[in-house]
Amino acid sequence: MAHNVTSKDLPINGEKVKSSDLALPKLIALVVFVAGAIASYFLFNDETFGDGYSYSWLFAFMFFISLALGGCFWATLHNVTNSGWGVSVRRLMENLGFVFPFMAVIAIPLMIPSVQNDLYEWMETHREVAHDYLDAEGEPVKNDRDQIITLDHAGMEKTDHGAYTSPSGKTFDAAHEGLLYKKAWYMNLPFWLGRVIGFFVLLGLGIWIQRKMSIDQDTDPNPTCDRLIKTRKLSCLIMPIFAVVATFIALDFMMALDYKWFSTMYGVYFFAGCALNSMAVLMLTLVWLRSKGYLKTVTSTEHFHIMGKLLFAFVVFWAYVSFAQFMLIWYANITEETTYFILRNTGAWWGWSLSLVFGHFVIPFVLLLPHYVKKTNWMIVTICTYILIYHAIDLYIAVIPERGVSLTRGQDLFVEHSAYLGDIVAFVTVGAFFIFMFLRNLGSTNTYPNRDPRILESANLHN
Numbered sequence: 001m002a003h004n005v006t007s008k009d010l011p012i013n014g015e016k017v018k019s020s021d022l023a024l025p026k027l028i029a030l031v032v033f034v035a036g037a038i039a040s041y042f043l044f045n046d047e048t049f050g051d052g053y054s055y056s057w058l059f060a061f062m063f064f065i066s067l068a069l070g071g072c073f074w075a076t077l078h079n080v081t082n083s084g085w086g087v088s089v090r091r092l093m094e095n096l097g098f099v100f101p102f103m104a105v106i107a108i109p110l111m112i113p114s115v116q117n118d119l120y121e122w123m124e125t126h127r128e129v130a131h132d133y134l135d136a137e138g139e140p141v142k143n144d145r146d147q148i149i150t151l152d153h154a155g156m157e158k159t160d161h162g163a164y165t166s167p168s169g170k171t172f173d174a175a176h177e178g179l180l181y182k183k184a185w186y187m188n189l190p191f192w193l194g195r196v197i198g199f200f201v202l203l204g205l206g207i208w209i210q211r212k213m214s215i216d217q218d219t220d221p222n223p224t225c226d227r228l229i230k231t232r233k234l235s236c237l238i239m240p241i242f243a244v245v246a247t248f249i250a251l252d253f254m255m256a257l258d259y260k261w262f263s264t265m266y267g268v269y270f271f272a273g274c275a276l277n278s279m280a281v282l283m284l285t286l287v288w289l290r291s292k293g294y295l296k297t298v299t300s301t302e303h304f305h306i307m308g309k310l311l312f313a314f315v316v317f318w319a320y321v322s323f324a325q326f327m328l329i330w331y332a333n334i335t336e337e338t339t340y341f342i343l344r345n346t347g348a349w350w351g352w353s354l355s356l357v358f359g360h361f362v363i364p365f366v367l368l369l370p371h372y373v374k375k376t377n378w379m380i381v382t383i384c385t386y387i388l389i390y391h392a393i394d395l396y397i398a399v400i401p402e403r404g405v406s407l408t409r410g411q412d413l414f415v416e417h418s419a420y421l422g423d424i425v426a427f428v429t430v431g432a433f434f435i436f437m438f439l440r441n442l443g444s445t446n447t448y449p450n451r452d453p454r455i456l457e458s459a460n461l462h463n
Contacts, residue, residue: 005459009297014218014446021292022443029436036429043422044109052419054118055403057109059423060430062254063395065103066270067434069246070278071096072207073271076242079210079235082228085306087458088298088448092282092289094211095441101204102437106430107196110253119402122180122187122259179260179336187259195252203245206238215445223451246271257402261340265325272321276314277391280384283307285442287377294447298459301375306463308374311387315368319361343401352397360390392427 043053075093078086086093109115117124180187213231217223247267255266263269283304289295329337344353364387373379403419449455 005297005456007456010450010455010459012450014450015294015297015448016446017289017292017294017443019443022439026436026439026443029432029439032432033429033436036425036432039425040109040429043425044112044115051118052403053422053426054109054115055400056419056422056426057106057115057430058119058253059396059399060426061103061106061110062399063392063427064106064430064434065100065249066274066391066395067278067281068097068100068103069203069242069249069271070274070276070281071098072100072203072242073097073246073275074278074282075207075210076235076238079228079231080239082232084454084457085303085461085463087452087454088295088461089282089286089303089307090452091214091445091448092285092442094207094214095445096278096281096285096438097207098211098441099434099437100207101200103434104200104204106433107200111193111196120256120259122183122256123189123192125180126189183259187256192252192256195248199245199249202241203238206234206241210235210238211445214449217449217451218446220451223453225453228453243271246274254398257399258339260336262336263325263329263340265321265328269318269321269325272314272318273391273394276311276318277388279307279311279314280387280391283311283380284384285438287381289442289447291377298448298455300461302461302463303458304380305371305374306461308368308380311374311384312365312368315361315364315387319365322356322360344397349397349401352393356390356394356397360394364390396423 040053040057044057046053071093075090075097077083078090078093110119113123113127117127185191210231213227213234217227220227247270250267250270254270255261255263286295286299286304286307290299326341329341341353343349364383367373367379367383373383400423
């Protein structure tokens with residue numbers, strides 16, 4: 001049944017989550033994060049498990065940043081399309097998206113050279129090249145004319161004639177490391193670091209401005225549509241930034257694990273996961289808040305119905321993109337491309353990869369078809385939790401197989417099981433940080449934009 005809500009039913013100053021409802025989960029999340037961060041410090045520095053734990057941390061980072069990126073997407077898309085139905089839940093999108101700039105804290109370990117060398121072979125090669133140009137005292141090496149040798153962006157020495165030379169067997173050149181040599185204009189340390197900083201600054205600033213403009217409207221004595229028009233214009237600028245950031249986060253953190261491999265659809269595949277699973281988080285959050293007595297006036301089963309349909313749409317979109325990527329790589333049969341799937345279709349990974357077809361697509365596709373499923377709380381919680389679990393499996397398969405030798409060094413089963421234990425520690429640690437920041441955002445604002453001119457339209461939604 002649709003609501004029959006009037007302006008008299010809405011509190012003048014909006015609705016906020018009581019601090020008492022957030023205090024305990026926030027405290028638990030903070031304590032778990034601090035404990036996990038301390039444990040992670042020792043795991044990163046452990047000679048036996050440090051290599052494998054770098055992959056564990058990257059996996060956890062990619063999972064939770066995908067949820068924050070999805071929040072940025074839905075908030076921005078809502079403004080760009082001038083959507084009326086979602087005004088009641090827009091603040092949830094904004095608060096989820098605003099976790100993104102704080103994920104820079106979780107990215108800090110990935111800036112440490114020893115961690116980077118564990119993850120990215122090309123970075124280690126660059127550093128080895130640079131080291132070749134330092135003498136025993138750490139001073140720059142000079143040539144026979146007493147001139148300091150300088151390196152270009154590819155880590156190669158430039159001669160007077162502009163040609164590249166190889167100072168030692170460690171370095172790469174067009175003949176021996178052709179792919180890395182050709183990609184060095186992009187895959188070099190300063191440019192990589194600059195891109196990562198740019199990701200958090202640009203999109204973080206964008207979602208902060210969107211959220212601030214929305215929050216400021218809550219106390220506007222004379223709310224009009226002018227603010228909505230300004231927000232929409234701003235969001236039209238932010239959406240391309242989001243597209244670039246989401247794509248290159250996938251490329252620079254996950255695809256770069258194997259610099260030889262490439263796929264033009266990898267960014268879209270990662271985006272599909274962001275949109276799908278962030279919507280699952282939003283639905284779970286809405287169920288939780290309504291169970292606490294919040295958002296009941298301005299939301300109804302109609303909102304769950306629409307959000308469920310969006311969830312269903314991106315289940316299909318994820319399957320389409322994932323299959324298209326696999327099919328095109330299989331059909332072309334290019335060595336540099338097929339290595340990605342050969343690794344994941346070997347041994348135990350084959351079973352997990354195959355399970356994505358049924359677990360990530362067929363099952364949620366069938367379950368989400370009936371309309372009543374999208375309107376029933378326990379079904380929503382079950383399906384959304386299931387989808388998030390399979391998103392974790394999907395990203396686990398994307399990251400962890402690259403760990404290779406680090407997982408089974410010395411054929412020691414203890415090392416292998418400890419590597420899996422590290423995956424859990426990293427996931428729980430980063431997850432606790434994510435939950436803490438999300439709850440903090442929820443408690444710092446009204447649960448919905450109470451003075452948005454379209455709030456009654458959203459509250460009385462019927463579809």
